[in-house]
Amino acid sequence: MLEIKNLHVCVGDKPILKGLTLSIQPGQVHAIMGPNGSGKSTLSYVLAGRAGYDITEGAIAYNGEDLAAMPPEQRAAKGVFLAMQYPVEIPGVTTMTFLKTALNAQRRTRGESDLDAIGVLKLVRAKAKALNVSEEMLKRALNVGFSGGEKKRLEILQMSLFEPKLAILDETDSGLDIDALKLVAEGVNALRSPERAMLVITHYQRLLDYIVPDRIHVLAGGRIVAEGGKELALELEAKGYEHIVGQDSIKRSA
Amino acid sequence: MTALAARREEARTSFAGRGLPTRRVEDWKYSDLKSALGEAGLGEEAAATRIMGLPQGLEFADLADPHAPAWVAAHLGTLARNAVSESSLAFAEGGIALRVPAGQAIATPLALELSGKGHLRLLLVLEAGASLSLFETGDAAGPRNAGIEIVLGEDASLDHVRLSRPVPGVQVEEIALSLAARARYNAHFASFGGKLSRTELTIALEGRGAQAQLSGVSVLGGDAHADITTHLIHATGNTHSTQLFKKVAGGKARAVYQGRVTVAKGADGADSRQTAKALLLSETAEADLKPELEIFADDVKCAHGAAIGDLDADSLFYLQARGIPEADARALLIHAFLEDALTNITRDDVRGMVRNAVGQALAALT
Numbered sequence: 001m002l003e004i005k006n007l008h009v010c011v012g013d014k015p016i017l018k019g020l021t022l023s024i025q026p027g028q029v030h031a032i033m034g035p036n037g038s039g040k041s042t043l044s045y046v047l048a049g050r051a052g053y054d055i056t057e058g059a060i061a062y063n064g065e066d067l068a069a070m071p072p073e074q075r076a077a078k079g080v081f082l083a084m085q086y087p088v089e090i091p092g093v094t095t096m097t098f099l100k101t102a103l104n105a106q107r108r109t110r111g112e113s114d115l116d117a118i119g120v121l122k123l124v125r126a127k128a129k130a131l132n133v134s135e136e137m138l139k140r141a142l143n144v145g146f147s148g149g150e151k152k153r154l155e156i157l158q159m160s161l162f163e164p165k166l167a168i169l170d171e172t173d174s175g176l177d178i179d180a181l182k183l184v185a186e187g188v189n190a191l192r193s194p195e196r197a198m199l200v201i202t203h204y205q206r207l208l209d210y211i212v213p214d215r216i217h218v219l220a221g222g223r224i225v226a227e228g229g230k231e232l233a234l235e236l237e238a239k240g241y242e243h244i245v246g247q248d249s250i251k252r253s254a
Numbered sequence: 255m256t257a258l259a260a261r262r263e264e265a266r267t268s269f270a271g272r273g274l275p276t277r278r279v280e281d282w283k284y285s286d287l288k289s290a291l292g293e294a295g296l297g298e299e300a301a302a303t304r305i306m307g308l309p310q311g312l313e314f315a316d317l318a319d320p321h322a323p324a325w326v327a328a329h330l331g332t333l334a335r336n337a338v339s340e341s342s343l344a345f346a347e348g349g350i351a352l353r354v355p356a357g358q359a360i361a362t363p364l365a366l367e368l369s370g371k372g373h374l375r376l377l378l379v380l381e382a383g384a385s386l387s388l389f390e391t392g393d394a395a396g397p398r399n400a401g402i403e404i405v406l407g408e409d410a411s412l413d414h415v416r417l418s419r420p421v422p423g424v425q426v427e428e429i430a431l432s433l434a435a436r437a438r439y440n441a442h443f444a445s446f447g448g449k450l451s452r453t454e455l456t457i458a459l460e461g462r463g464a465q466a467q468l469s470g471v472s473v474l475g476g477d478a479h480a481d482i483t484t485h486l487i488h489a490t491g492n493t494h495s496t497q498l499f500k501k502v503a504g505g506k507a508r509a510v511y512q513g514r515v516t517v518a519k520g521a522d523g524a525d526s527r528q529t530a531k532a533l534l535l536s537e538t539a540e541a542d543l544k545p546e547l548e549i550f551a552d553d554v555k556c557a558h559g560a561a562i563g564d565l566d567a568d569s570l571f572y573l574q575a576r577g578i579p580e581a582d583a584r585a586l587l588i589h590a591f592l593e594d595a596l597t598n599i600t601r602d603d604v605r606g607m608v609r610n611a612v613g614q615a616l617a618a619l620t
Contacts, residue, residue, distance in 0.1 A: 048575045051567075076577035088572040092590030098576075101586065106577035158576065 079165030185210030342401030349375030371396030435461025447478030
């Protein structure tokens with residue numbers, strides 16, 4: 001589904017990703033772990049299509065198409081979803097209006113007809129309950145005055161509503177207490193399916209106790225420096241990043 | 255000579271002495287009235303004013319009538335005057351005066367259309383405990399100068415919404431208010447500019463507990479200009495004022511906000527907030543935002559802020575990443591930027607009309 005080959009990315013003049021290669025198949029959950037500044041967020045932004053992140057070498061193929069050639073809205077319509085680390089607050093736009101606008105924009109790009117307000121409302125209500133997103137939250141301006149947990153739950157609600165093929169979760173655990181983390185992880189796990197791939201980006205092993213990945217990649221200095229199964233997270237937790245990142249050769253296990 | 259004629263004569267003499275303000279006058283630095291008008295100046299023509307149905311309970315008087323009732327003579331030309339309002343007082347032969355008697359609540363909104371060219375004058379008196387909702391529209395074919403005086407008695411309450419149409423010409427409006435104890439003035443000014451368009455408000459909070467809530471939006475394109483200049487005077491303590499003005503400018507448009515808040519000596523417990531924000535959609539658009547505070551009292555709460563910028567890149571990316579095309583995402587964010595200034599409009603139907611006008615102006619702009 002996603003084939004990243006030898007990806008080099010600069011922000012301004014500064015190289016951030018320096019030859020990243022990664023392949024994800026439908027139904028798989030991959031985790032990217034890495035210390036601060038390793039390029040984790042850059043990877044998520046490049047996949048979602050943020051301006052200012054220049055690909056200088058390499059390629060990203062998404063279902064055989066050149067992902068980098070598409071504007072962000074087209075990627076979204078084709079099933080790429082990025083749950084953001086810092087969801088933005090937009091005063092003046094209610095959450096419900098935003099969800100309806102986004103859902104119908106994606107549908108229109110795909111050549112599907114708009115859902116009417118009642119259709120969207122029913123769909124949102126059905127999904128909101130499981131994530132403990134209240135009616136009152138949906139009436140408020142998007143993310144304005146939301147707690148950290150509410151913001152992340154709304155991200156997962158969007159993921160559930162847009163039904164992406166490739167979901168990227170950027171530091172979804174940041175700023176969450178353990179109860180909020182469990183709720184969000186349950187929401188994510190409920191969306192695991194044989195057709196859907198997920199890329200979970202995190203600094204800490206904690207999230208991976210709840211969203212158990214098929215494969216873990218360690219990102220450091222803009223490249224994947226170690227790969228393994230879920231047990232790699234425990235090793236990182238026990239020994240720290242330095243132990244693995246410090247080694248010259250790329251470590252491959254299991 | 256009647257008292258009114260004498261007052262007009264005095265205004266004529268005063269205007270002849272002062273002349274039109276130039277850019278050298280600090281208050282008119284960003285609005286070059288003299289150049290915009292050219293040789294002809296504001297002229298001496300009087301404009302027509304139309305009332306679309308006089309709501310029941312409202313008293314009407316024609317300012318051209320030399321035998322106007324005593325309440326007209328008691329108030330006309332008594333509030334703050336500058337050179338421009340002197341000229342509207344001097345040259346607007348007629349004009350209208352309206353009074354809501356004490357304790358009357360007028361349920362039907364008063365719709366006023368101030369259009370045409372020339373000078374016009376409006377006097378609005380709300381006696382103690384009276385309330386009214388005023389919806390003012392208008393455009394100007396040629397230079398138009400409106401002088402409006404509003405007197406709010408104790409516990410009186412006025413909702414005022416002004417919806418200007420975009421005009422090719424010059425339009426200036428001077429609004430002077432005085433508020434007695436616990437009187438309330440809630441106003442919104444939606445403006446789409448002109449060759450030169452200026453609304454100047456001088457609001458004196460005279461009695462304890464008096465409050466003024468002002469808001470406004472401007473959407474300007476081409477080479478439109480719109481200036482809103484306010485002067486809030488907290489003459490006594492325990493008075494409140496809030497101001498929220500949002501402006502969007504594209505093309506070579508120019509948006510101006512000047513807001514001066516004066517808290518008089520001894521006016522302890524005064525509370526004032528003012529915010530002005532502008533969004534510039536082109537390199538050639540300009541915004542001049544100038545909040546000012548003059549505080550002569552000891553114990554006051556005053557907050558002011560101004561910001562000029564482009565759309566927030568994080569917000570734009572967030573919306574695009576959710577599938578909303580860039581042009582739609584921009585439009586959504588611009589609407590959102592203006593929306594909080596519209597929430598100050600109390601009547602749903604009026605807010606809807608202003609929102610529609612804003613939508614049309616934005617569609618023309620982007």
